[in-house]
Amino acid sequence: MDDELKRVIRGIALLNASEHDGKTRNDSIISKVIGTKPELRSRIKDIIPLISQEVIDVNKLSVETQKEELANKYPELLVVKPKHERIGLPPLEGAEQGNVITRFPPEPNGYPHIGHAKASIIDEEYAKMYGGKLILRFDDTNPEKERLEYYAAIKVGLDWLGVKYDLVKNTSDDMEIIYKKAREIIDLGHAYVCTCDKETISKNRREMLSCKCRAGDLNQNVTRWNKMFDKFKPGEAIVRFRGDMNSDNTVMRDPTLLRIIDESHPIHKDKYRVWPNYDFAVSIEDSIDGITHAFRTKEYELRTELYYKLLDILGMRKPKMMEFSRLEFEGMPVSKRVLKPLVEEGKVSGFDDPRLPTLEGLRRRGIVPEAIRKFVISLGFTKSDTLPPFETLESFNRKIIDPTSVRLFIVFEPVKLTVINNNLTEIEIPNHPQNDMGKRKIKIDGNFFIPGNDANTLKIGDEARLLELYNIKITKIGSEIQGAITSSNYKSDIPKIQWIPRNNPVNIEVLIPNILFINDQFNENSLEVKQGITEQYYLELNVGAEIQFMRFGYCRKDSANQAIYTHK
């Protein structure tokens, strides 16, 4: 037994020493021995002297001797263990296969953005992971803010993202249930109708003071509750939860449950005027929808106590509520408060401006949904607040679009180049270096445009490669450059220059979206526009096609004369 143990210790010591310049340490070996043979834990005190001795012995040996002994006597230790990495999101607490229902509950009050993408992808991924269902539920309980077009916009966004839901519903369709629950909670004495004005309520909550309404009896509450449907004007009465005015959690200091709003609702028009607020609606809806796991961003964290409390009192089933950090990029705010003025003042072209983190903006910019999904999953399910780099999204995107992006020449600041002894009339160029994406034919007559910054570096006598064509020697420099063909064989060690035939160039504008805000200031240079010329083939591509302009970057065709820069 002890011989076997000694063998194990020596093996581990040798391996560890050989990995660390021939020197190992006691604590590393103890850990590794315990790791391999957990049953030794109780005998650890007896084993330590053995380990110490072995460490001393092994450290005396040269690295070569260590390696040799290792190879001869412990070949099994040299097998490299694969490092395991979790792929995808972490497992869900309390989730049973086939028994998970999640929900994505946007308020239809604006266009979907990257934040919606994160939430909906997480919701869908978990539903998929456990063979469950995803419900899309429009949380439309504030008619002042919601509009019909946003319901549609959110669906379009999810569709584009590839997020599939099993059911769509509106919270506003459940108003009768919500009224019933409201009445129930009043009857149970856990809610009351408050007629104090807004300022008083706010002040009392801050100072932990109860008002006279809180002391009102059931009769008074029921009478007032009924009056909320006709007699009271908006702002005159609200239903408040009888929480705890002394609670450290300010949310629990008698929060509002329902209030009066006379605005016409996008779906139900004037049918209702008493509307639940977020906390009341979400608890009831999540519970009756059969949601098992509900996720929201962490600014709602303090409301979780209320969420569970309400369900407790109403004797309703409780989903598991969890929070994650919001997703936003540096200098690319997501809030309507910031974005709307930009659109209205014309600082951006609309909610689909490629500088914006809206789904439409990202789409126009050339970000593909699979990249967003991979990116979101790579962020994990954490509460730590961070601004992830846009670059990471770009990297995922680049790997996805690279195999299907047509390679085209583009020339900025064109300079004329004439090849005096051109002998070609047409050339065929592959659309992709590795994949078979077809070929395109280009007519040649020896008259080209080449990029200005390449032209600037050329001197008489230099040799350069016109990509896919031939090598030339520069014979004349000036406003126009002249060259002569030297050979057509590819040479890797001379400058490579792309070109566009002079007879028939396609003029395009390339929009380059940059960071929108720098230190909270609108970046006046957030949209760069470059004029360039490209190949005729550009006109044959569909709008939305991804192109890699050679030696420039990936762009998405936005129209016949405009492309948007995606990333390098």
Add this chain to the structure above:
RNA sequence: GCUCCUGUGGUGUAGUCCGGCUAAGCAUACUGCCCUCUCAAGGCAGUGAUCCCGGGUUCAAAUCCCGGCGGGAGCACCA
């Protein structure tokens, strides 16, 4: 101010619940090489972390305990 949450390389994370097989894994960024008729993609290698700080417990702490500090959020008749 009060309360809650959070703190691992430049950046985003894995590991933390249940201390040990991690002298800290992956991705991104950067650098170099290979491949390549692109400054892309692909392949290989490298740089980069006293795991916020200080104590404590233990043979052993990123992980447990105590005390600090930094960052964020909430304190609406918005969601």
